[in-house]
Amino acid sequence: MAKILLVEDDDLVRDMLAQVLTRASHQVESATNGEEATEILKTSDPDIMVTDIIMPKKSGITLISEVKNKHPNMEIIAISGGGRLDPTGYLDLSESLGATVSFEKPIDNSTLLMAIDLLAYGSKHEAT
Amino acid sequence: MGRNLQNNHSDLPYPWLPYAVAMAGILVSIIVWYALPADILTIPTLLPLGICLSILAGVLVRLIQRASERKQSYKLIDETFKKEMTERIEAEETKQKLERALLQGQKLQAIGTLAGGIAHDFNNILYAIIGYAELAREDVDTDSLIHKNLGKVLEGCKRGQDLVARILAFSRRQHHDFKPVCVKETMESVLSLLRPTIPASVNIDFKAMPEDSIIMGNQTQLHQVIVNLINNAVDAMDGEGNVRIHLSHVASSDKIFTQFPNVIKGIYCKIELSDTGHGMDQMTMERMFEPFFTTKEVGKGTGLGLATVHTIIKEHQGEIIVESQLGRGATFTLLLPEYVQMTENSNG
Numbered sequence: 001m002a003k004i005l006l007v008e009d010d011d012l013v014r015d016m017l018a019q020v021l022t023r024a025s026h027q028v029e030s031a032t033n034g035e036e037a038t039e040i041l042k043t044s045d046p047d048i049m050v051t052d053i054i055m056p057k058k059s060g061i062t063l064i065s066e067v068k069n070k071h072p073n074m075e076i077i078a079i080s081g082g083g084r085l086d087p088t089g090y091l092d093l094s095e096s097l098g099a100t101v102s103f104e105k106p107i108d109n110s111t112l113l114m115a116i117d118l119l120a121y122g123s124k125h126e127a128t
Numbered sequence: 129m130g131r132n133l134q135n136n137h138s139d140l141p142y143p144w145l146p147y148a149v150a151m152a153g154i155l156v157s158i159i160v161w162y163a164l165p166a167d168i169l170t171i172p173t174l175l176p177l178g179i180c181l182s183i184l185a186g187v188l189v190r191l192i193q194r195a196s197e198r199k200q201s202y203k204l205i206d207e208t209f210k211k212e213m214t215e216r217i218e219a220e221e222t223k224q225k226l227e228r229a230l231l232q233g234q235k236l237q238a239i240g241t242l243a244g245g246i247a248h249d250f251n252n253i254l255y256a257i258i259g260y261a262e263l264a265r266e267d268v269d270t271d272s273l274i275h276k277n278l279g280k281v282l283e284g285c286k287r288g289q290d291l292v293a294r295i296l297a298f299s300r301r302q303h304h305d306f307k308p309v310c311v312k313e314t315m316e317s318v319l320s321l322l323r324p325t326i327p328a329s330v331n332i333d334f335k336a337m338p339e340d341s342i343i344m345g346n347q348t349q350l351h352q353v354i355v356n357l358i359n360n361a362v363d364a365m366d367g368e369g370n371v372r373i374h375l376s377h378v379a380s381s382d383k384i385f386t387q388f389p390n391v392i393k394g395i396y397c398k399i400e401l402s403d404t405g406h407g408m409d410q411m412t413m414e415r416m417f418e419p420f421f422t423t424k425e426v427g428k429g430t431g432l433g434l435a436t437v438h439t440i441i442k443e444h445q446g447e448i449i450v451e452s453q454l455g456r457g458a459t460f461t462l463l464l465p466e467y468v469q470m471t472e473n474s475n476g
Contacts, residue, residue, distance in 0.1 A: 012256035019263055081251035106255035
């Protein structure tokens with residue numbers, strides 16, 4: 001079980017992902033954009049952050065670079081609909097900024113859960 | 129009067145002729161007047177009459193000269209006028225072609241951007257549908273009808289996902305690796321790949337010039353171009369006919385460049401692909417490079433084939449045009465700039 005911060009502006013996707021993660025017995029906190037996520041991170045310290053890239057107010061790219069500075073041990077998973085196909089290659093950028101893994105939507109949820117398990121196990125393993 | 133005319137038109141072939149005629153006439157009149165018997169000489173008006181007739185003859189000659197000269201100058205003006213008109217019409221046509229090409233390019237770019245934006249939102253929507261359907265599926269018995277029906281929902285989503293992937297493939301401006309590619313070999317490999325899928329009643333005739341044509345390009349993209357064009361040709365022929373593919377060099381002086389007004393003159397590799405299919409009307413030809421434009425039945429074509437071809441050719445700094453008439457097949461002409469290998473010691 002891992003403590004996950006889910007950042008996603010699309011209500012449907014956020015709700016669905018929250019259900020998927022909760023069912024996989026993870027503890028989930030949700031934010032609708034980068035700003036909200038920064039607020040939550042002031043009081044909470046999740047193991048993994050799953051974030052969308054294209055969001056209003058504060059984009060996933062900015063969020064990732066901030067989080068990497070303030071919480072260097074937190075694992076980050078970037079997800080995006082435009083994906084690697086966007087002109088600027090957001091997902092590639094997010095990976096070079098510090099996201100551990102990136103996925104293109106629509107994601108195979110079992111793959112996402114597997115990645116989360118691996119990262120959670122890895123970080124716990126490192127901690128002990 | 130004669131002098132006046134001569135001043136105006138000094139470039140006559142024989143400007144002296146009227147004067148010579150008049151002088152000769154006067155001379156003859158005087159000689160005749162002297163030679164005539166004495167009793168006739170008493171008529172005083174005879175000599176002036178002769179002189180007058182001579183001058184008249186001179187003027188007549190001058191008038192004839194002037195008439196022919198005018199005729200010539202009218203002819204010249206007419207020719208110049210005709211030439212100028214043709215030049216103007218040609219210039220206007222070139223301008224129109226250029227404007228059309230520019231407009232087409234802008235339109236395609238705009239649609240590409242739009243498609244990219246839509247695809248992004250669509251992926252979010254699809255992801256939500258897939259996620260909820262999977263969640264719901266987990267809650268029901270695997271043998272139940274609900275489980276089965278939710279499986280159909282997922283199947284539909286999979287199709288939507290494929291379509292979005294194709295739209296994105298069209299709108300993306302990925303930087304592909306460009307390497308020197310031998311066009312002839314590429315064509316041959318595509319043809320050997322495609323042959324088994326093409327009906328036996330379709331005859332493919334491939335001709336290439338003996339020497340190799342090398343272009344800077346992406347092999348996979350070029351494959352895609354040829355495959356799309358050949359598939360379109362085969363579809364247009366309803367499974368029967370001839371596809372002729374001809375590969376050749378184009379020098380910078382070639383007259384083909386008048387058909388490609390917005391192409392910089394140079395050495396190009398020309399690929400001509402013609403079919404004996406049902407051809408296209410003007411409206412189809414104007415719109416065929418637009419994404420999602422298709423004449424095929426629903427479910428048979430995505431309308432992205434030729435749009436992708438257009439994008440790829442543009443990425444290769446090339447140009448593509450089509451000539452077609454309903455019922456008379458179609459000919460696609462592609463120009464791709466040839467790769468000129470520079471050695472270290474070359475002077476350029």
